[in-house]
Amino acid sequence: MTTNREVKEAASRSYRYGWVTDVESDTAPKGLSEDIVRWISAQKDEPEWLLEWRLKAYRHFTSLLEKEQLPQWAHIQYPAIDFQDMIYYSAPKSKQKYNSLEEIDPEILKTYEKLGIPLQEQKRLAGVAVDAIFDSVSIATTFKEELAKQGVIFSSFSEAVHNYPELIQKYLGSVVPYSDNFYAALNSAVFSDGSFCYVPKGVRCPFELTTYFRINTQSVGQFERTLIVADESAYVSYLEGCSAPMRDEHQLHAAVVELVALDSGEIKYSTIQNWYPGDEEGKGGVYNFVTKRGKCQGNNSKISWTQVETGSAITWKYPSVILQGDNSVGEFYSVALTKGYQQADTGSKMTHIGKNTRSTIIAKTISAGHGSGTYRGLVKVMPNATHSWNFTQCDSLLLGDKCSAHTTPYVEVRNNSSHLEHEAFTSRVSEEQLFYCNQRGISVEEAHRLIINGFCKEVFKQLPFEFAVEATRLLEANLEGTVG
Amino acid sequence: MTQQSNGTVVLEVKDLHAKVGETEILKGVNLRVKAGEVHAIMGPNGSGKSTLAYVLAGRPTYTATSGQALFQGQNLLTMLPEARARAGLFLSFQQPIEIAGVRYDEFLRAGYNALRKSRSLPEVGVLEFNKMLSSKLEIVGMDSTFIRRYVNEGFSGGEKKRGEILQMAVLEPRLAILDETDSGLDVDALREVAQGINRLKSPENAVVLVTHYQRILNYVVPDVVHVLVEGRIVASGGKQLAMEIESQGYDKYQPMAAVRPAS
Numbered sequence: 001m002t003t004n005r006e007v008k009e010a011a012s013r014s015y016r017y018g019w020v021t022d023v024e025s026d027t028a029p030k031g032l033s034e035d036i037v038r039w040i041s042a043q044k045d046e047p048e049w050l051l052e053w054r055l056k057a058y059r060h061f062t063s064l065l066e067k068e069q070l071p072q073w074a075h076i077q078y079p080a081i082d083f084q085d086m087i088y089y090s091a092p093k094s095k096q097k098y099n100s101l102e103e104i105d106p107e108i109l110k111t112y113e114k115l116g117i118p119l120q121e122q123k124r125l126a127g128v129a130v131d132a133i134f135d136s137v138s139i140a141t142t143f144k145e146e147l148a149k150q151g152v153i154f155s156s157f158s159e160a161v162h163n164y165p166e167l168i169q170k171y172l173g174s175v176v177p178y179s180d181n182f183y184a185a186l187n188s189a190v191f192s193d194g195s196f197c198y199v200p201k202g203v204r205c206p207f208e209l210t211t212y213f214r215i216n217t218q219s220v221g222q223f224e225r226t227l228i229v230a231d232e233s234a235y236v237s238y239l240e241g242c243s244a245p246m247r248d249e250h251q252l253h254a255a256v257v258e259l260v261a262l263d264s265g266e267i268k269y270s271t272i273q274n275w276y277p278g279d280e281e282g283k284g285g286v287y288n289f290v291t292k293r294g295k296c297q298g299n300n301s302k303i304s305w306t307q308v309e310t311g312s313a314i315t316w317k318y319p320s321v322i323l324q325g326d327n328s329v330g331e332f333y334s335v336a337l338t339k340g341y342q343q344a345d346t347g348s349k350m351t352h353i354g355k356n357t358r359s360t361i362i363a364k365t366i367s368a369g370h371g372s373g374t375y376r377g378l379v380k381v382m383p384n385a386t387h388s389w390n391f392t393q394c395d396s397l398l399l400g401d402k403c404s405a406h407t408t409p410y411v412e413v414r415n416n417s418s419h420l421e422h423e424a425f426t427s428r429v430s431e432e433q434l435f436y437c438n439q440r441g442i443s444v445e446e447a448h449r450l451i452i453n454g455f456c457k458e459v460f461k462q463l464p465f466e467f468a469v470e471a472t473r474l475l476e477a478n479l480e481g482t483v484g
Numbered sequence: 485m486t487q488q489s490n491g492t493v494v495l496e497v498k499d500l501h502a503k504v505g506e507t508e509i510l511k512g513v514n515l516r517v518k519a520g521e522v523h524a525i526m527g528p529n530g531s532g533k534s535t536l537a538y539v540l541a542g543r544p545t546y547t548a549t550s551g552q553a554l555f556q557g558q559n560l561l562t563m564l565p566e567a568r569a570r571a572g573l574f575l576s577f578q579q580p581i582e583i584a585g586v587r588y589d590e591f592l593r594a595g596y597n598a599l600r601k602s603r604s605l606p607e608v609g610v611l612e613f614n615k616m617l618s619s620k621l622e623i624v625g626m627d628s629t630f631i632r633r634y635v636n637e638g639f640s641g642g643e644k645k646r647g648e649i650l651q652m653a654v655l656e657p658r659l660a661i662l663d664e665t666d667s668g669l670d671v672d673a674l675r676e677v678a679q680g681i682n683r684l685k686s687p688e689n690a691v692v693l694v695t696h697y698q699r700i701l702n703y704v705v706p707d708v709v710h711v712l713v714e715g716r717i718v719a720s721g722g723k724q725l726a727m728e729i730e731s732q733g734y735d736k737y738q739p740m741a742a743v744r745p746a747s
Binding site (some may be wrong): 431433435436438439440444446451455456 | 542543545598
């Protein structure tokens, strides 16, 4: 049995990434205005069309803000965000571009080392190509040359704007337009950097591509933009990881991710989200308002989202798939953990447009402490999406008696030949299960560990192996002291 | 009493009373089990057989109200269920519990290592454990696909019970309490499960079989048979007592039998 003291100790050591790196940075003044948008664009030496796009987004955002048209429907509570009391751009001070890792501020490299990110090319055995975003700017992309040999483009978004303007112009906003929603509009106006990946026809990307995001500077919002395109018969597996220092004030993270899969193209997108969740009283923590959407544009294409959400004070995200091509496949696998005073409202939207399209949603919600977890999903089958199929399973596990879990599924079917299945259950770790484990010598805490991992297994097994291990550890570290 | 062994006393139960919720189920049970012995506890439904098994194993909703239960001289009733397991007490569940997403081998290794740790032995890794596990699989006549499935999920009745015997084989308890291990088994499965139990018997350990029917006793021969009725052991004897119950039922031990209409 765990004592209160042990629980307290566990709680205070549970967020391991809460330190700040001391680097000089170029930082925008606080607040949001057309000038700030222009300033960000100028910092990045962007082409005129992109600035215009940002400004349109900015004006749209401002009009929504004026009309107070913020999204209100999620099952979350938080004080109004002051969008003028925030920094929209911060970059480590450095004028020149990095040509090799040696040129990067060693403090930043140390940061990523602490996070366990293999930035050094020597660590190539890990087989993971990494793009690292520090506050707003991409620091380094590894394995670039080897990827280039295959024709795979994997670079920071800013670089891609200069090096592949036609691709960016073609696909930016093609899945998530700037007018999509409040936070997508904000992101489109002020997005700082992010990753861009293009896998050409018939190429199977040889590495897991990874982006690590790190918020460092105080009061900085992080607004990254990720765009991944899998051309015909191309395949790519992409993973993002996130962390932030412990801060007493809330930090805003409003990212946009767009995925496009052409004929027979496949994208597997995995997220391990561990932004600072706030302290045990609910002070501080990241507000994670993210728009993620994929478009199965081509026939027989496939997009699969896997997310493990353990961090953030608030998580608001619905990785979705537009199943436009015939026979295309969309998948969403999610584990969302809320503890302390964390709130998560997350799920998926599957829009079936093409014929014989198939989608699967497996969402696992774990709530502990005062945590509140909501699954929210929409399965929409259009008239022409004949013979389409969806399976949705959303399960909740409650640990303790002050937490809550909610399930809000929406279904809209406009033809008669499609097939939808929905399963949902809410459970606690049962007395029977605990006793069964105890009777085999397994302690209460270890039994919870086993049962919770088992609860998440369907989702974890979708992750690339090394990340599945990381996800398991992360979940365990986050739950330490909350049970037993 | 015929075949009491000269081994050490593994379990000593004295005037044990226990309740579930507010209902008193055990009303003074006495039992002494020595190393090397097989005891059968028989009784009609609702007589308290499973309650006795659960109270000894420490299930939280089952409360001992008075009396004693000593396991190798230790006071069982003050020990946590996991401590009882680590001390060498094993309960085969009448209805083994499902644990979704947890593989059988993973579950068993957690238990095995917990036992080792409590005995100051080093924990074993996956490879070493699985090697040991495959040798045990053969005892219950299962192949290695079994241990890769999730604990009891989608198992047939026979698979669940064999799994319990597999767990017993891995954990090597000093005292195994087998609660209705024969229920829901067809003849072939029953024989295999019984063979498994027989192969695990040794002069060092003891087995308590809790059963409604005599039929498993054709395969696992008991040294002592007890009849439990309304929370008390009302008769004890050798194997012939089980045969007698098989032919005459429990009626003569039940006080209400006299007024019940014949059927």
